[in-house]
Amino acid sequence: MNTQKSEKDKIIDYQLRFQDLLISISTKYINADLSKIDELIEKSLKQIGEFVGADRSYIFTYDFNKNTTKNTYEWCNKGIEAEIENLQEIPLEHLDFWLNSHKNGEAFYVEDVSLLPKEGKLGLYNILQPQGIKSLIAIPKIKNGELIGFVGFDSVKQIHKYTENEKNILFVFANMLVNVIQRKEQEELIKQQKEKKEELLKSLSLQNEQLNDYAQMVSHDLKAPLINIHTLITWFKEDNKIILEKSSIAPLNEVLFNVEKLDYLINGILDYSTIDNQNSENQTVNLNSIIQEVLKLILIPEHITIKVQENLPILRGNNWKFSQLFQNLIQNAIKYNNKPNGNIEIGFTEKENQYQFFVKDNGIGIKAAYFDQIFKVFTKLESTSSSSGIGLSIVKKIVTFYNGKIWLESEEEVGTTFYFTISK
Template sequence: MAQKEDFQVEKDNIIDYQLRFQKLLISISTKYINADLSNVTSLIESSLEQIGNFVGADRSYVFSYDLKNKTTSNTFEWCKDGIEPEIENLQNIPINYIQQWLDAHTKGEAFYVEDVSLLTDDGEFGLKAILEPQGIKSLIAIPKIKNNELIGFVGFDSVEKIHKYSEDEKNLLFVFASMLVNIIQRKEQETLIEKQKKSEETLLKNIAKQNQQINEYTQMVSHDLKSPILNIHTLISWCKTDLKESLDSQNLNHLDEILFNVEKMDSLIDGILDYSTVDKVDAKDKVLDLNQLVQNIVNNMSIPDHVVVNIQDNLPSIIGNSWRYKLVFKNLIQNAIEYNDKENPKVEVGFENKENFYKFSVKDNGIGIKPGYFDKVFKVFSKLHNNTSSPGIGLSIVKKIITNYKGDIWIESKENIGTTIYFTVLKQN
């Protein structure tokens, strides 16, 4: 019985450790996303300290690979009190000194040495000869990969004692490495933009180039963020399922809160991707049957049973891109449902046939909007209420699409009565 209880205690401790690690990663990820890029260095050093302390490392660091010149250099470092820093000694180190290291990273694998003293002695330039003078007893180095390209690694040294890393720890450290790639990449992008701004002779050309780079960067960062967020969501979901019987309601609620915020972050990233690409889609416009398009949208949405969505008969056909107009109607309908506090929510999709254009409307009987906020709701990340799962980017996407098609969009609303969003689409032969 005692042995069984000891096993359960150990299992509970492992689960608690994993959950705390995941919460720490979510906290760091949030800081990275909202970071002032002028403070990236201190932010990275702070996160190295947090992760280093959490896993019991004595030194944590970031290296960049220069595969063209076959060198690697230490770019960021944190050391525990009493541990000597090595960053100045580790610049432009020939890669052939750490070939085993590089081989593992090239495969996308961690390089892990549980006991440095057990390494083979390969002479004064061998790996053991490099690590032992630094007092390293154990280490783990996780590759940093950007767009399938090896760009560096993040490592953790144990100097005071040997440290054994579990597979779960390794997986979570991979998530941290992906987060570092994102924030460093953002900083590099900002530095590039600042340099471009200093060149007055090519200012106009640079502005256009910067906009393109920012859009590409947004897509790249968003795609890269999806992977760690998915990993975090999966890990927490597993924990919730496996521990459903052993955790109390408060702890289960905490897990639900984490999942809610991870899903919210995922929705935000999807919104950013849509916003950054909606005017970049290289697709020819075609005739769109809005009766079929809008009905398919409603059929594929997860609409609560008590919500009624009415679509006016005989919606017109228009010329446009199917994906763009799906985003328009989906975001407007979703927004009408999201901001509705009535017992019997209603959403109405309609149109009026004008001489040179169609005037569409999406009407609800929801909470309404104050007149002074009509323009604000179309701004990116603007939300009038913080207690919703909406990322606050849907109406920005809608306005961008309608504006690109040379249409108008506006709001009529009364508080506690409802809101109608109108937009126009030009008629084309």
């Protein structure tokens, strides 16, 4: 048993150190002078490569117009030959075996190259074996829903088996690389197009803010749930191999709570990051239909009554965004309603150049000191909830996208009204 716990402690310690390394790298990326981005990327490839025990780490870029890929960054351990000069403008037809995995958003992983089929000059074995590769993992880089390249790790000296947790953390690293390389690309674009400097700097500033939010997520919201899930499930499997005893109920409930918390968090992050990618704006948006569809999707407790004003306006925009906007406000009103008879009202007033909407409840209310904080990403007014703390930040991001404003009026134990405007 002591041996088992010792191994368990080693795994937890490894996860902690791995995540701390990612947080450190992410912080350096956020605060970096963009002229030194290449140096930072190469250093981070070395840090991650050494940490996971790889002998070579690298970044490739896909060019689907030319149907080629090229090696753009590479780190090699001592005694390992560099391959970057040999891996330029490689036809994608030679990489069908892992391109398909990347297009599906999956890692391409070969634990033991020697076990691959050896026939065919363009077979995977005959491509990897001359480079001395024994194990390989390649993580896709995805930008705005599009595959743009991958980050890979070769093991040359010995076979390396990657755990699912290692794979997940390497995906986080790949996303960090996408963000920092995107920053570099935008900086170069600023230099080339001085006439668009103001617009591009605004975009860069926004991305820096999102990167800061992302660093907070890695360091705070993801760290504790990941460790809890891994630790508790491991203990549960070890201590309850035959039957489930009463002593196992409490840790099981805690596992379920953390799973729910992580699920809310990941979904919130995906929704938040997807807002800017919903580009179908030239649509007729019937808010009457959208709100009815939202009410069918969410769970409404029996003690909650929702009243929707008739003849809501018809707008132009994106149906998904307006659905997300109202869904988050309505769910928030339901969740924080402690009254035996909860009432929620949804309506609008027409102004000269805009519509002013409101979502009103008779719930627990919000202290005035928190009015500005609640719209920030990952902000929660209570730590015991499984909420991700992203819902109201999604609402504000959508309203801001349509050049509107959002504010609230609230009194504790009386209720809260959220107001927002949308231009006609």
